[in-house]
Amino acid sequence: MSADPLHRAGAHPRTPTNPPPSGSGTSAIEVRRSTRRRRTVSAYREGDRTVVLIPARMSEAEERRWVSVMLDKLAAQESKRVLGDAELAERAERLSGQYFEGRARPASVRWVTNQNTRWGSCTPSEGSIRLSHRLQGMPEYVVDYVLLHELAHLLVPGHGPRFWRLLEAYPRTERARGYLEGVVAADRLPHVPGARNE
Secondary structure: OOOOHHHOOOEEEEOOOOOOOOOOOOOEEEEEEEOOOOOOOEEEEEOOEEEEEEEOOOOHHHHHHHHHHHHHHHHHHHHHOOOOHHHHHHHHHHHHHHHHOOOOOOOEEEEEOOOOOOOEEEEOOOOEEEEEHHHOOOOHHHHHHHHHHHHHHHHOOOOOHHHHHHHOOOOOHHHHHHHHHHHHHHHHOOOOOOOOOO
């Protein structure tokens, strides 16, 4: 018997056609209903998909509410997790395979603490990619975007039309750019005089 949860007795998979909520950062959601599950709801990432496990008796409205709750919960957990250099390199390899057919092959990918005005940098002649430590703790889709941006520089050095066409393959490009622009804008906001944490 298969260990795949889709093939277990009492599991009723269903994939809603609704797009994920705006803050979710995922491209696909699969809801799996189970007659064995009474009250608990859980969720996990499976590749580029989010799987939400719910009791079979839940209404459509409850399902929508719980999917939204679980997506927010996963996003919060992921934003706290910090990838090490080895995980960052593995992530770059996976992203290159997924979006660039594996053509972007960096020799090294690592975090650095000396980039305070850039999110990342790439030296195509050496095949090295460096990401600013300021990205640590940001949502995974933002880190993925910056990694893809730097991976694209291994294929196209400048920021011309060919470069931006490569990044069009990543569905969260605009959202990630908006997030980073918001961070930059927030850093420029003046501190409110007299506001103290007491």
